[in-house]
Structures are given as C-alpha cells and as structure tokens.
Amino acid sequence: MSAFTAALDLRRYVGRWSLRSASHAGRFFFMLLDLVRGILEWRVWLPRTMQQTIAVGYGSMFIVLLVAGFAGAVTSLQAGYQFTGQLPLYVAGGIISESMILELGPVLTGLILAGRIGARYAAELGSMRVTEQIDALESLGRSPVTHLLLPRILAGIIAIPALVMLANAFGIVVGYITAQSSLGLTYADFEFGARYFFRPLDLWYSLVKSYAFAGAVTIIPCYIGFNTQQGAEGVGRATTQAVVAASVTVLMLDTILTKLILGTAK
Amino acid sequence: MSIELKRVSKRFVDNVVLDGVDFFVAEGETVALLGPSGVGKSVLLKHIIGLIKPDSGEVWVDGQLVPMLGRKELAALRSRIGYVFQNGALFDSMDVFENIRLGITDEKQYADKDYCIQRVKECLRLVNLPEEVGRKFPSELSGGMRKRVGISRAIAGKPTYLLYDEPTSGLDPVNADVIDSLIERLQQEIGVTSVVVTHDVRGAFRVADRIALLSKAKIRAVGTAEEIIASKDPVVQQFLERDLEMAVIQANEGNVEPGAGSP
Numbered sequence: 001m002s003a004f005t006a007a008l009d010l011r012r013y014v015g016r017w018s019l020r021s022a023s024h025a026g027r028f029f030f031m032l033l034d035l036v037r038g039i040l041e042w043r044v045w046l047p048r049t050m051q052q053t054i055a056v057g058y059g060s061m062f063i064v065l066l067v068a069g070f071a072g073a074v075t076s077l078q079a080g081y082q083f084t085g086q087l088p089l090y091v092a093g094g095i096i097s098e099s100m101i102l103e104l105g106p107v108l109t110g111l112i113l114a115g116r117i118g119a120r121y122a123a124e125l126g127s128m129r130v131t132e133q134i135d136a137l138e139s140l141g142r143s144p145v146t147h148l149l150l151p152r153i154l155a156g157i158i159a160i161p162a163l164v165m166l167a168n169a170f171g172i173v174v175g176y177i178t179a180q181s182s183l184g185l186t187y188a189d190f191e192f193g194a195r196y197f198f199r200p201l202d203l204w205y206s207l208v209k210s211y212a213f214a215g216a217v218t219i220i221p222c223y224i225g226f227n228t229q230q231g232a233e234g235v236g237r238a239t240t241q242a243v244v245a246a247s248v249t250v251l252m253l254d255t256i257l258t259k260l261i262l263g264t265a266k
Numbered sequence: 267m268s269i270e271l272k273r274v275s276k277r278f279v280d281n282v283v284l285d286g287v288d289f290f291v292a293e294g295e296t297v298a299l300l301g302p303s304g305v306g307k308s309v310l311l312k313h314i315i316g317l318i319k320p321d322s323g324e325v326w327v328d329g330q331l332v333p334m335l336g337r338k339e340l341a342a343l344r345s346r347i348g349y350v351f352q353n354g355a356l357f358d359s360m361d362v363f364e365n366i367r368l369g370i371t372d373e374k375q376y377a378d379k380d381y382c383i384q385r386v387k388e389c390l391r392l393v394n395l396p397e398e399v400g401r402k403f404p405s406e407l408s409g410g411m412r413k414r415v416g417i418s419r420a421i422a423g424k425p426t427y428l429l430y431d432e433p434t435s436g437l438d439p440v441n442a443d444v445i446d447s448l449i450e451r452l453q454q455e456i457g458v459t460s461v462v463v464t465h466d467v468r469g470a471f472r473v474a475d476r477i478a479l480l481s482k483a484k485i486r487a488v489g490t491a492e493e494i495i496a497s498k499d500p501v502v503q504q505f506l507e508r509d510l511e512m513a514v515i516q517a518n519e520g521n522v523e524p525g526a527g528s529p
Contacts (some may be wrong), residue, residue: 131355133355135355139349140423142341
C-alpha cells in the first residue's frame, strides 16, 4: 500500500512539475513575442531605455572594473608562478590577454551583472507586481512590456557588451602592470606575446558571449520579476531565483558558445 | 454604455471565487458591490477591465466582449475606464504629477505638456488636493492622499466608466467620509458609470444607486438601499448588522463622529 502511495505521489509530483514547466515555457514565449511586438512602439521605450542604460552602465562600471582588475592581476601572478624559468616570459603576455578576452572578461562580468542587474530588475518588477503597479499600468491601456520590460532589456543589451569590452581592456592593463612589477615583463615582450596568440575571432567570440550574457541577465530576471506572486516574500524569492537562474544560464551559455564557436574553429 | 457579466465563473486552483455570477450596471448608474473581505469583489472588478479572464461566462463592457478583445481593442477600452486601486497602486518612482499624467490615455494629449499641466491641476482640484502635491512622491503622502491621487489618475483620461476597488478601506471614518463625498461629487460633475467595490455598508448606501451583495461566490441580493434593508435574507441581514456593529466600534475607538468633515 505504501509503495502504491509513493508511486502515486511521484506521479503527482512529476505531473505538477511538468504542468508548471509547460506554463512557464508558454508565458516566457508570449513575453518574448510581446517584446518583439513592442519594438514598434519606440516612442514609449526609447526615452526610458536611455535612462536605464545610464543607470545600468554607469552604475555597474565600478564593480565590473574592480573585478576585471583583480582577475587580470591574479592571472598575471599565476602565469608567473606556473611558467617562470620554463617558458619564455612573453608567453605570459599571451596568457593574460587571451584569458581576459576569451573567458574572464565576459564570464566574470556576466556573473557580476547577473547579481547586480538581475537582482535589481527582479526586485523592481516584483515589487511593482505585488503593489499592483503593473496592473495599474495595464488598466491605463498602457503596455507593461513597452514601458517596463523592453527598456530594461535593451539597456542591458546596449550596456553589457560595452562593459565586457571595458573589463577586457582594464583586466589586460592591470595584468600587464602586475606582470611588469612581479615578473619583470617588458612592454615589448608583453605586446609580442599578446599579438602572437591573438586572433580576431577571439574578440568576436568575446563580443558574441557578451550579447548572449546580456540577454540572459536581463530577460530572465525581467520574466521572473514580472510574474512575482505572494507579497514581500514572493519578491525575495523572485530576486533569489532570478540571480541563480541568470548565473546558471551565463555558465551554460559560456559552455555552449565555446563549443559552437571555438570548438569548430581551426 | 453598460457593464454586464453573464454567468461568470472563476476559480483559483481549488478555490471557487465566482460561481455563475450575473451583474449589470446601466449607463450613468453607480452600483456598489458589497461583501466581506476575500469574497472575490476585486476579482469581479478585474474581470470588467480584462485584468482577469473568466473560466466561463461573458463580460460585456460598452457592447464589447472583454475576454475576446485583442491587445489594441483592450487598450482602447481600458482608456475609457478609470480604475481606482485599493492601495492607490501609484508608481513610486514617479512624482504625483507624472502619476496623474500617465492617466491621460490619449497619446496626443499626453505629449502636449501644457495640456498635461492644466489637466493634472484640474484633477488635483477635483479631489481637493493642492497643486503643490504634484511635486511630491507617493512615499511622502498619507493613506488618504494616496487614495485621492489614485482617483485623480483614474479620472485624468476623462473615462466613461469608473471602477473603485475598496476606496475607503484602511481609512479612518473621517477620511472615508471625505472619499465617499468625493465619489458622489465626481458622479455629479463628470457623470460616469461607476462600480464601487466595498465592505463599508454606510459608504455604499451613500454613494450607490443600487447595491449588490456578493457572498459565497454568488450575487446574493441586488436592489436599492431600501430594498436591501428590507430584505428578509438572513445572509444580507447578518452582513448589515455586522457592519453596523463595526461602525459603532470604529466611531468609539476614534472618538469621532462619522462624517465629521475633512482632515
């Protein structure tokens, strides 16, 4: 009898989970459809996008540069630890610049912004949902998608790739300064190493990743925040879910894009 | 130009909120929808503006079947309906001026800054608020002021329908009386078709032409104030008596007489 009950519970659990997943997939798809439709209403989203871009771009610059600087410094010190005496010093220049462009710049920026922007978007929209501000907007015949979601998502898509490129550059500069002071690496050696290992595809790869991460850290938190339920506790839950989901998606996209772009490149 | 719900049913998971509800509001009429808290009054109101779709039944507003409307038609219909939310639902990142301005649903008028300034001033005057309030943010306002700004925003677009969701809940008797006077005055000044959702019996009797009582997912009674008072239905009588007791308790606690002027 207990085995039967357990089997029934399992079926219920799987059934409910499947229904919930299907419901989320459907709502997410319709939100994306509304976003595409909303593009036509540029008079509504354009001024709000400007405001959001400034808030997201300037607001995140300090933390992004700080993290990129530390990443560049650590990469430089580790390269020194691993290669001194065994490989020519200019290799460190290649390792620092390639590590920053290919992985550390985009991924660390993506993860930092998943926390910073993701939490902000989910909490803002979640609070607006539970205090009926989103319903109020709809009741005024205005679309929450063009007033609230589209400006936030577009702001991320404009600001995040720019932040990633800044992070790449800053990380490389800090990496070089660290290598110069700790390893005695000259600028000529650093430049030679960086140029020797660099391929234009690396920069494209970094840029493609930054756009993909921008989509993940804006669209997912917007969706979760927009569908928040159950008051203050719901807002807290939505914020946590948004940060976790956006961070995991960044890491998944990182793996997929690496396989797709670098896995096939020669 | 009427509102009509025909056999509307709605359930949330296992909770049946509306069960075959019929509800009608004629043009220019004000109907108060009474009922205890959590009975589904706000859910019914949200059906009218299309924020919630019924599981079954029909919702007609202005001769249009609301659940079947497309995005643009629904937005156009909503621009003719003013909705006053229970807690104001003011946009907290905007000041009062911008909040009320968003209520101007005609895009040409909304883009005309001079018109907006004049209209916002007019709406503030209609709800007895000074112009300076326009520069404040919602967090700087009292509960009563927030409700009045919510009403201002709802009337800014010159709607033909006004839906009030618990306009006096959470207010002391004096402020509740001010809001009731305001609803009465707006009906006279702008002549809209209104639905007032409330659990305040005295307020409902004061502002409404007809009263409907929602109980256990159904409309239990509909009629004029006199007809409701004369009703022999024990549920109706119980609800009226309980509200009267609450009014006496509130008046004693606040040590003020209901209807004793504005704050």
